[in-house]
Amino acid sequence: MANIAIIGAGPAGIEAASILAKRHHVTLFERAETTLTNIHDKALLFPDFTSAEDLATQLDNKLNNPNLELRLNTEIKSLVREDNNWRLTDSAGNQYDFPYVLLATGYHVFDAHKKEELGYGIYKGVITSLELEKMIKGNQILNVNGDTPQQITFLQCVGSRDEKSGNHYCSKVCCVTAVKQAIEVKKMLPNTDVYVFYMDLRMWGQGFEEMYRTAQEEYGVNFVRGRISEAAATYDNRVQIKAEDTLMGVPLNLSTDLLVLMVGMCASDGTRQLGESAGVSGEYGFAKSKSEHLADNLTERDGLFVAGACKRPMSVNDTIQDARAAAVTILNTIQE
C-alpha cells in the first residue's frame, strides 16, 4: 500500500480520495473546519437544480473508509521535493512526507471590491452572486430596506474577460449560474422584474441552452446585451445604473433594488501558494498540468498530480470526472 496525500477536500479531493483509498492509504488535508466549503455556500446546482446539501452529503459519505484519514483545519502552506518524497508543511509548522501528492486546492471567487466603479462594498444594494445564493438558500430575497425587490439586475463577467482586473479568461460557470439564479428569483418572486446584462451568453453544457430559453419564455427574464459602466446609490437605497444596450446601440439609465455581480472563478490562495512552491504554477496562478490533451492530471514534477478547479474554472460534473481521471493516473503511476 502506498501513502498518498490529497490537499483540498472539495469535490475533486473527495472523489479522488474515495477511489484511491480502496487500495492505498490516503490522507486528505483540508484547511477549513468542514469539507466542501464551495458546495455548502450554494442552494441548488446547475444544470438540474440538484440540492447542493444533498450532493455534499453524498460526497461526504464516500469518505467512510478505514484507509482514509481526513485532517480538517489543516492548511498546507508549502509543498517541496525532498529526496524522493514531497514534504508538506502546514500552518502550525508540522511536516509530512509523501511519495505521491494530489493538488486539489480549487478556487475562490473574484474579489468584487476591485471593481470600484460598480460600488461593491460601498452601496448595500450591490451584492455578489454568492450573496444572492445565500438569500435563495434562506428562502428570503429582500432589498436593502427589507422589502420585496421590484427589480433585480445581474451583471455578467465581473472579474473575468476583463482587461482592468487582468483576468482575460472566461470563468465558464457564471453565465449558466446567472440563468439558474434568475429562474430561482422568478420562482420565489414572480412579480419582480429580472434583467441580465451580458457580453455574450456561453451556454456550453448539455441542457444549458434549454434553461436559457425557459428563463426567457416561461419566466420572462429580460436579457440585455450590454455593459454596465457605473453604479451609484439613489436617495431610497436603490442602485442607479449607467449602461449601454450594445445590440440596439442606446445608452440606458435605470434603477434597480439589487445589482448582482456575477463574480468569476480565480485560483485559490492555496492553489497559488502551493503551485509556486512546487514549481507547477501556470497562467493566472492556476496549477499547470503536463498536457491538457494527454496528461491533464500529471505535472512536470514526479509524484505530483492535479485535479479540479485548481487547474482552471470548471463545473462540479467536470471536476468529478477529472478527479476520477486523476485517481486512475495515480494508480497507474504507483503500479509502474
Ligand SMILES: Cc1cc2nc3c(=O)[nH]c(=O)nc-3n(C[C@H](O)[C@H](O)[C@H](O)COP(=O)(O)OP(=O)(O)OC[C@H]3O[C@@H](n4cnc5c(N)ncnc54)[C@H](O)[C@@H]3O)c2cc1C
Ligand atoms: C458562484 C458560483 C456558482 C457555482 N455554481 C455551480 C453549480 O450550480 N453547478 C456546478 O456544477 N458548479 C458550480 N460552480 C463550480 C463549483 O463550485 C466547482 O466546480 C467545484 O467547487 C470545484 O471543486 P474543486 O474540488 O476542484 O475545488 P473547491 O470546491 O474549491 O475545493 C477546494 C478545497 O481545497 C481547500 N484548500 C484550498 N487550499 C488549501 C490548502 N492550502 N490546504 C488545505 N486545503 C486547502 C479549500 O478549502 C476547498 O475545500 C459554481 C462556482 C461559482 C463561483
Ligand code: SF4
Ligand atoms: S461564463 Fe459568462 S459571465 Fe462568466 S466569464 Fe464567461 S462569458 Fe462571462
